[in-house]
Every structure is written in C-alpha cells, then in structure tokens.
Amino acid sequence: MGAKATLARVLRARFTPLIVLAALMVLVPMLAPSSFHLRVAALVWIFALAALGLTVLMGYAGQVSLGHAGFVGIGAYAVAIGPARLGLDPLLCLLLGAVLAGVIAYGVGRPILKLKGYYLAIATLGFGVIVALVLHSEAEITGGPDGMAVSRLSLFGWRVSGALNWYWVTSGALLIGALLALNIAASPTGRALRALHDSEVAAAGTGIDVGAKKLAAFVAAAVYGAVAGGLLAAMNGLITPEAASFSHSIELVAMVIIGGLGSVFGTVVGAAFLVVLPQMLTALQEYEQAVLGLLIMVFMIFLPQGIVPSIRAYILERLP
Amino acid sequence: MSLLEVRDMGISFGGLKAVDGVSFSVEAGQVFSIIGPNGAGKTTLFNLVTGIYRPSRGKVTLAGEDMTGLAPHLLVRRGMARTFQNLQIFFRMTAMENVMVGCNLSERTSFLADLLGLPSVGRQNQVTRDKAIALLERVGLAPLAHAPAGGLPYGALKRLEIARALGAGPKILLLDEPAAGCNAVETEAIDHLIADIAKAGVGVVLIEHDMKLVMKISDRVLVLAHGRPLAEGLPRVVRENPQVIAAYLGDHGSREADRAHG
Numbered sequence A: 001m002g003a004k005a006t007l008a009r010v011l012r013a014r015f016t017p018l019i020v021l022a023a024l025m026v027l028v029p030m031l032a033p034s035s036f037h038l039r040v041a042a043l044v045w046i047f048a049l050a051a052l053g054l055t056v057l058m059g060y061a062g063q064v065s066l067g068h069a070g071f072v073g074i075g076a077y078a079v080a081i082g083p084a085r086l087g088l089d090p091l092l093c094l095l096l097g098a099v100l101a102g103v104i105a106y107g108v109g110r111p112i113l114k115l116k117g118y119y120l121a122i123a124t125l126g127f128g129v130i131v132a133l134v135l136h137s138e139a140e141i142t143g144g145p146d147g148m149a150v151s152r153l154s155l156f157g158w159r160v161s162g163a164l165n166w167y168w169v170t171s172g173a174l175l176i177g178a179l180l181a182l183n184i185a186a187s188p189t190g191r192a193l194r195a196l197h198d199s200e201v202a203a204a205g206t207g208i209d210v211g212a213k214k215l216a217a218f219v220a221a222a223v224y225g226a227v228a229g230g231l232l233a234a235m236n237g238l239i240t241p242e243a244a245s246f247s248h249s250i251e252l253v254a255m256v257i258i259g260g261l262g263s264v265f266g267t268v269v270g271a272a273f274l275v276v277l278p279q280m281l282t283a284l285q286e287y288e289q290a291v292l293g294l295l296i297m298v299f300m301i302f303l304p305q306g307i308v309p310s311i312r313a314y315i316l317e318r319l320p
Numbered sequence B: 001m002s003l004l005e006v007r008d009m010g011i012s013f014g015g016l017k018a019v020d021g022v023s024f025s026v027e028a029g030q031v032f033s034i035i036g037p038n039g040a041g042k043t044t045l046f047n048l049v050t051g052i053y054r055p056s057r058g059k060v061t062l063a064g065e066d067m068t069g070l071a072p073h074l075l076v077r078r079g080m081a082r083t084f085q086n087l088q089i090f091f092r093m094t095a096m097e098n099v100m101v102g103c104n105l106s107e108r109t110s111f112l113a114d115l116l117g118l119p120s121v122g123r124q125n126q127v128t129r130d131k132a133i134a135l136l137e138r139v140g141l142a143p144l145a146h147a148p149a150g151g152l153p154y155g156a157l158k159r160l161e162i163a164r165a166l167g168a169g170p171k172i173l174l175l176d177e178p179a180a181g182c183n184a185v186e187t188e189a190i191d192h193l194i195a196d197i198a199k200a201g202v203g204v205v206l207i208e209h210d211m212k213l214v215m216k217i218s219d220r221v222l223v224l225a226h227g228r229p230l231a232e233g234l235p236r237v238v239r240e241n242p243q244v245i246a247a248y249l250g251d252h253g254s255r256e257a258d259r260a261h262g
C-alpha cells in the first residue's frame, strides 16, 4: 500500500515526465556518444517538439489535425528564406516563423475549427496540402522540390555546429516545450481544453468560450510545429518541401497516438519510436517499411492507450 | 420584474411546432416546474431559453436584461446555468475536475500565465479546488471527489451535473429531469438539494416526470402538451385541472400517470 501510494504519486506528479526526460537527455551522450547517434537523438527531440503541438491540440482538446506538418514547413522555410533572401538573422527568423505560423493558424483556425471529427481532419489536411504545394511551386523563393540550403544558426554570437551542440540546443528546446505543455495541462486552460474534448455542449454550459479555446490550442500547436521546423532546417542545413508533406503530418499524428494521446512523455516516446526504429530497421532493406508498419500495428493492438499510459496503468495495477 | 421572464417562445422543426407560444416567469428563490408528456417540448424549451436553439419567436429576459438568442457560454456569464437530460459529463475527468471546470468563470488567470505556470496559477487551482470540494459536499459527492467521472453511478452523475452548474454561481438554474433514473433514496436527496438551492435565493426551473417530487417542492407548475401551455399555477390546482388529467391519460400520458401514482 505504502509503496503503491508513493509510486502512484510519483507517476502522477506534474514534473515527473520532465525530470525523466532531462535525465534521459544527460544519459544519451554518455551511452551513445557517436555523432550519428547524437544526430538521431536530436531528430527525436525535434520531432517530439513538433508532436507536442498535437498533444495540446489532439490530446488535450480532442481536435484532429492532419495538416500539422504545414506549420513545420512554415517554420522551416522561415529560417531558410529569411536569411537567404532577406538577409535576416536566422534566430530572428526562427521567432518570426513561429509568429507567422501562429498568425496563419489564427486565420485558418477560425473557420475550420467550427468543423468536427472527420470534417476537421479533412480541412486541416487541405491546409497542409496547400502549404506543401506552395513550397513546391514557388521555386524562385523556396527552391522548389529540391529545397534550399539553410544558413547556420547562431545563438547570441555562438554559431551552433557539430552534433553534440545541436543535441544540447534541441534538448533545451524540447525541455522548454515539454514544460509549457505540462503547465497548460495543470491550469484552467488545460481543464477547459479537456472539458470541451469530452463535451462541447457542457463546456459551453459552464461558460467556456469553446471556439476561442480551440483556436488557442490550434495556434499553440502551430507555434510548436514552426519552432520544431525551424530547428530542423537549421540543424540539417537543408530543407525540402518534404518537411510539410502529408506523410509527415501523418507521422506526427502517429507519434502522439503510439506514445499515448495527451501524454507529454508519451509524445517523446512516440517520436523516438518513429525516428529510431526506421534507423534500426535499415538492415532489413526492402522489408523495412513492412516491418515498421507491422510493429506499429502490434503496439497499437497490445497497448491501445499508447505506450506510456498503458505501461503506467500496468505498473499501477501490478503493485501489491 | 421577475428574475427570469420568458415571453411567447416558439420554434418549429420542419413542420413540427415543438414549442409554440410558451410564456412563464420565475422569481428568485422559487422552484418553477415544467411537466408534460414525452415529446411535449420541455427540453426544447430549455434549449431555447439557454441559447442552444435560436427561437423563431419570443423573448427571454434575465433580471430585466434581454438574453434572447445569446450564445450559451455568454448566458452562463450572465447568471443562467443548466443541467442536461442526457448526461453531459466530462467522462475522462474526475468528479472534482468536472466541478472545477464548472467554476471556470471565477478563475482569473490568463492563457499566458497558464502557459508559463506562474505561481498565480497554482494559487488559482487551489482556490478552485476548495470551491469544487465545497460544492461536492453540498451535493453529497465529496467522498467520490477523486473518482473518474466515467465510473460513477447514474444518480451520482445527475448530482455531479448540478454541482458543476452551481460552480458558475447562477441566479437561475435549469434542471432537466435531475431525478430521472434515480432510486427513491437518491430522489429524496435531490429533492432536498433543490429546496436548499432555492432557499439560497436561486430561481430553479425544473423539468421532472416524478410527480411526487414535483408536487412536493414546486412553487408553481407549468404543464406543456404538444409544445403548447396547457395550464399554469399552484401544484395542487394544476393537479386537479381536467385538461391536465386528460393529457396525462391520453395515449402519450398513461405512462406518466403510472409514474405519478407509482
């Protein structure tokens, strides 16, 4: 009883995911110091950051988006285009990209968030397709399908380069993103989002402005996506419209669902699953995609709540 | 001037006049009941008054202020809260979180403060939690505060909805069949609760099929049939009204009559 209560408290404590995540971030470079491993880990953190936007939008508020990669693309190309075509500072462009994504989300979200379920899914899908299309076709500005080179990011005079440095920068960004997402969950805003997830009628019946709350979640999700996109572009030094593609949107949705919808730590686990597994499966060559698909199915069948919530529930049940 | 005044409300769905020319007024501290056979238009009338449907005619005023056609979340802010006939619970939240959501109008943190997790958010959460616990105690659900709402029995959920609605600090509370599906003990508890709410000065509008409950706690009763008002007045007078008896013994009403006597 005592042990169970303690563990239950630890598992439910607000900052447990953050502490575990920070510990992991310190451990990875000790266990896997090669620059290849660090690069993969940094990619996990970036994708997790993008997917955290969906954790707020889909996990908390229950609003589906199949166009989230559109915002990743906006953030990525802001960091690519701003310095190359306008001579702006890359860090400033990272912020501008986030603001731009937020403003676009505000404009797009107002009409489409009136839609529900499948209809919202299709409308967001349409948005993502349009962003990808523009990035493809405006070749003079975006470089078209071949993409464009991205200049180095410098943080207050420090030029970020090398796998380890990028590892720490992306770690920091994800920690901040995770902290903010956990803060929202434990606040009046978080309660309002979870409430409208369960019943919009009842949420409105308690005085919640359902439309405004959904819009806030949508804008927040867009900003997460754009910051992640900007980091992705700057780290890789190259960006293509692939970043905004439909398949990328689907991948982000898969991350939050596999990891555990609404779970911040689950989002990181889901991102790790979909970034690391393909790397491990490359040895299988042409079977890689098939095995990956199979693994996703197996995980969803046996851990239908997602990896993290399912394991947590399992542990809590098994304790004496 | 009454607390709540509803004048000549009407709405049609296709050709069906679901509510047709209904007027009533409710005073602070009063229990005003609306009864009528299934499909009489009671819930539709609630949906018109609380802004879920836009009335094709009629007017709603609350404390003299015109509320007609206002969105539900704005109506709550002006003091009108309700519960739902088909439960509308936040099933994935605990009982306490449900009531905490009900208290959101008194919460004073901004989105930015929530995002940054400022100390003011923690203090606000504590204030809201205390309020929610007090409300759960009031409806007798305090022992179940931390239970997931999805696992609570039906009677508890009915009371949970009332606690959540009270969180908005309403001047007027509309209850759509709060005792439906409740056993005798639970009905008794709801009966006391409603009387207690009215005694605190809240105007209560009650839709209820349990005639014993209605006759016992109502100050006034309005009878609807086919969307139209059939009779209105003191419970005892309405009960004796021959038109009301006929409506309740008609093909729609025999079940109601059974319930009234059983």
Ligand SMILES: Nc1ncnc2c1ncn2[C@@H]1O[C@H](COP(=O)(O)OP(=O)(O)OP(=O)(O)O)[C@@H](O)[C@H]1O
Pocket (backbone or CB within 6 Å): B013, B016, B018, B036, B037, B038, B039, B040, B041, B042, B043, B044, B045, B085
């Ligand atoms: N949105 C709607 N669209 C079409 N018809 C509706 C709608 N809402 C209600 N109705 C119809 O209006 C009539 C009144 O329904 P309402 O739910 O108000 O009855 P009620 O008095 O609450 O009945 P009950 O005692 O069964 O709850 C019914 O015939 C119903 O089918």
Ligand SMILES: [Mg+2]
Pocket (backbone or CB within 6 Å): B042, B043, B044, B085
């Ligand atoms: Mg009804």
